[in-house]
Amino acid sequence: MSTIEDVAKASGVSKGTVSSVFSKKRPISKEVSERVLAAAKELNYKPNYWARSLANKSTKILGLNIPGEQFKFSQFHLSLMNGVLGVCYRHGYRLLVNSLPPSYLSQVEHWVSDPVDGEIMLDPENEDPRIMERIHGQVPIVLVGRPSSQYESKVSYVDNDNVGMTEQITRYLLELGHRNLLFLNAPKHRTVAGDRELGFRSACREAGIPETHQQIVFKPDIYRPSNEFGYETTMKALQEMPEITAVIADTDTMALGVYKAAEHLGMTIPDQLSVYAFSDDSTYSPEFTPPLTGVRLHAEQLGREAAVILLEQLSKETKTVKRAIVPTEMVIRSSCTQRKTFMK
């Protein structure tokens, strides 16, 4: 690859002039400008991204940070990313997927600052070391999901109204006559799990459901796939407590496990078991009979808003902490129905 030096020599001007021709940050006479561009084309020259970033102290790259080992993108993340990408696209930013193993990053020879101007961080946890690290390292961040309270006034974030949404969904099931619910929740250390628990409990309390009839099981944070967790937990719960008539699953993948459990127990959905999932789109949907009732989280919009807020923070000097709540909508399909009286 040829360098700016080569172009400068070839067109008989200085490095600085060539730089200005490209960056357009200073006026250059048309004549010189053309001569330089011709030479550049001739030599197949393109400014070096990293040299430029080093000098500019800006990379025009946004990071997307996802926690956990062996992470896989779900449908939710996909939509979210599409939202982020759209904004990046319009503003000339590139998107870096930043999810290297903590074990890798902890080695001294891999210590390094992040190659991004700012980062969108997914799935915040209660004691999330990533947040501390970014604040400490001066990297602007926007979270998708609520941070733990100690950071709530320190970092910007976008989120659904998880408390309200779960309340609404729980009420829906209660109004259908269900009196004994099982809630398969996200891993306990994720902040979203707490919010959803809150909403669930609140709606149950409001309807006078005793605590024993509000089963919540948090997904353990080991690498067991969600559908297996859904299957095993539902099997166990329904055997121990056959009065359960409705299950709320945190994701559609979990719901798949619930469906399978119901099938193995000879129960039909929705007649003997209602199933609700926090997800409107699913990879596994071909497997769902009947179609899954869920909720639209508007992942794409979450991504868009996060990206917009982040870019805003990058452009302005004043670091206002912002928050955006994206509304949700229930999507009633056919996996939930009135509790049948003979089930009593």
Place this chain on the structure above:
Amino acid sequence: MSTIEDVAKASGVSKGTVSSVFSKKRPISKEVSERVLAAAKELNYKPNYWARSLANKSTKILGLNIPGEQFKFSQFHLSLMNGVLGVCYRHGYRLLVNSLPPSYLSQVEHWVSDPVDGEIMLDPENEDPRIMERIHGQVPIVLVGRPSSQYESKVSYVDNDNVGMTEQITRYLLELGHRNLLFLNAPKHRTVAGDRELGFRSACREAGIPETHQQIVFKPDIYRPSNEFGYETTMKALQEMPEITAVIADTDTMALGVYKAAEHLGMTIPDQLSVYAFSDDSTYSPEFTPPLTGVRLHAEQLGREAAVILLEQLSKETKTVKRAIVPTEMVIRSSCTQRKTFMK
């Protein structure tokens, strides 16, 4: 942020020594090493990514290049990306999603080399300027999909056997008794469209189907969503040629349009119209009744193989051109059936 200079001063050694402590590329006595690391921690120092990349001439970042304006990731891309990410993860590479508008990149002030060590390029087209550019710019690439023939011996790529797969699928429909097929193909300029056309034609010819009964419509490359294209094309085709009893759709999104058209025409699937789609996973699957018959493309494996080949090319000096063909499997669900004789 503190620099290597600060750390050097604080620990009373030279820049070069600090550099060696971090990169471990040269032995440093334990004593000095500890002193430096302590100072680094104290100052919250991390090596600057850009400066390091500049000096190393390597970024440890792989690019994922997707063509087209206003691109959105589909389920296929999601799985593919998961495959790529897994490999990146294990090798300490980050992944950059590189899909900026050509209009943006053509402006002089945005000319810049790519900030990656190598790139995985999706959806190659017949006269794909991206390929030329990367070869010219010395950026190692691996394609997902077959390049046009002039590049076939010049760049590595991974692909499904699109010809064979389409042949197999077409035969399947022909064996079900269908004699009049509609094939909604990918945009004509994509190489995959040609391959699939070839397979389709070949199977039809083999069965003695006249050309007039092998309708192929290529998706125009304007920004109309695939489902609308599927809907409108199917409506038109079925009205002009009611003898059609089976449709092959290039993607599940297109198939969604076909379903809708069938509904509007009062036709039931699969009894009056069989539908086959080149996709096993779908965002829209909740909408599919009956479940869509398709084909498993193993997108994740495609991504994995592409990443592995790319990393191999980066590590070795010898640039062997490699090719990998990932097998496909038909997934028979319930959107295709025997042609009913009364339809004759």
Place this chain on the structure above:
DNA sequence: AATCGAGATTAAACCGGTTTACTATTACGG
């Protein structure tokens, strides 16, 4: 004719690392 000022260009410093060529110190074998 002298002064001023705007515009275009350049040399050199800088961004923050890595690497090379060299020096100083210690260890060892003969």
Place this chain on the structure above:
DNA sequence: CCGTAATAGTAAACCGGTTTAATCTCGATT
């Protein structure tokens, strides 16, 4: 006790851009 080699550290050059401060040109103003 000396020559040689191995080890640890350093100063300076380098990676390829951007930017600052200074210089030079030329037309307009007084």
